[in-house]
Amino acid sequence: MGSKPTPTGFKFTSHNNLRRVAIRQLLEEGYPKERIQVDVDLNTKRVDVFADGEKPTIIECKSFKHTNEYASKYLRREGGGRRVLCQPFFDVDEMWLVYRTKKNKYIVIKVPRPQE
Numbered sequence: 001m002g003s004k005p006t007p008t009g010f011k012f013t014s015h016n017n018l019r020r021v022a023i024r025q026l027l028e029e030g031y032p033k034e035r036i037q038v039d040v041d042l043n044t045k046r047v048d049v050f051a052d053g054e055k056p057t058i059i060e061c062k063s064f065k066h067t068n069e070y071a072s073k074y075l076r077r078e079g080g081g082r083r084v085l086c087q088p089f090f091d092v093d094e095m096w097l098v099y100r101t102k103k104n105k106y107i108v109i110k111v112p113r114p115q116e
Contacts, residue, residue: 022049
């Protein structure tokens with residue numbers, strides 16, 4: 001339902017599914033379920049997921065429709081034809097790239113912020 005084939009061969013998933021994936025990841029990292037909240041107002045900003053703990057974590061879920069326009073804007077072809085994600089990092093410590101497989105499993109790849 002949330003996964004659709006696209007011209008670039010990527011799949012995308014719904015915002016709600018991304019939130020579920022984020023919560024599952026936080027639980028696996030040891031955050032107590034009762035300390036994880038969704039749609040929270042923090043300092044006049046609404047965030048998708050907030051996990052309070054030893055290391056408080058804020059998660060913003062962004063889903064993209066991978067159209068040809070998206071591919072030309074965010075994906076770059078390397079010499080060998082491989083596509084590389086070139087999405088800007090905004091103000092985050094790390095970015096989670098979520099991939100939905102054909103068997104309805106989610107793979108989360110955590111990419112740390114590049115050191116300047």
